[in-house]
Amino acid sequence: MSLTAFLYILALIMSGVLLFGAVYFVIMLTDLECDYINPIDLANNLNMYVMPEMVAHLFLFVMFLLLGEWMSMLLNLPLVGWNVVKVVNARQFYDATEVFRTLPKHKRENFVKVAFYLICFFYYLYSMIITLVNESTSDHQQVGY
Numbered sequence: 001m002s003l004t005a006f007l008y009i010l011a012l013i014m015s016g017v018l019l020f021g022a023v024y025f026v027i028m029l030t031d032l033e034c035d036y037i038n039p040i041d042l043a044n045n046l047n048m049y050v051m052p053e054m055v056a057h058l059f060l061f062v063m064f065l066l067l068g069e070w071m072s073m074l075l076n077l078p079l080v081g082w083n084v085v086k087v088v089n090a091r092q093f094y095d096a097t098e099v100f101r102t103l104p105k106h107k108r109e110n111f112v113k114v115a116f117y118l119i120c121f122f123y124y125l126y127s128m129i130i131t132l133v134n135e136s137t138s139d140h141q142q143v144g145y
Contacts, residue, residue: 002135004067008128011060011072015124019117021053025110033103043096050092054083075123079116 028046031037037045061080064073086092094106 002131004069005128005131005135007063007067007069008124008131011064012121012124012128014056014060015117015121018053018056019114019121021049022110022113022117025049026107026114029103029107029110032099033107039096039099042099043094047093050094054087054092057083069127072123072127075120079113 025046028037028042032039032042057076058080061073061076064070064076083092095102099106
């Protein structure tokens with residue numbers, strides 16, 4: 001199994017985890033909107049996952065860049081850029097005092113992330129299958145089947 005196939009398997013797993021995290025964020029924001037959770041608890045619960053999500057996504061981006069998987073890298077470029085802008089402007093964390101005012105923006109952002117990670121999940125699945133089939137075909141041709 002090549003490094004590219006392993007990377008797509010890893011990306012598939014990480015994309016599933018990031019998708020689950022984005023859905024969790026949407027659920028928590030909806031709970032805040034319905035007054036099931038207070039803003040301080042929301043900020044404390046979500047802020048601990050913000051940077052690990054960004055680091056995991058940046059790791060995938062860098063790995064695609066290093067292995068020359070240009071389509072996968074370009075697919076991830078918009079969200080990496082968005083995350084970099086948020087970190088540079090120090091807007092990556094949820095502020096308990098501002099969360100009610102910015103709730104629609106946060107919900108919209110997380111719905112977009114759910115859609116993005118869902119698209120990535122199926123793209124990585126397709127790319128993994130294509131990579132493994134191409135490797136299998138080239139192995140059979142070398143053996144002489």
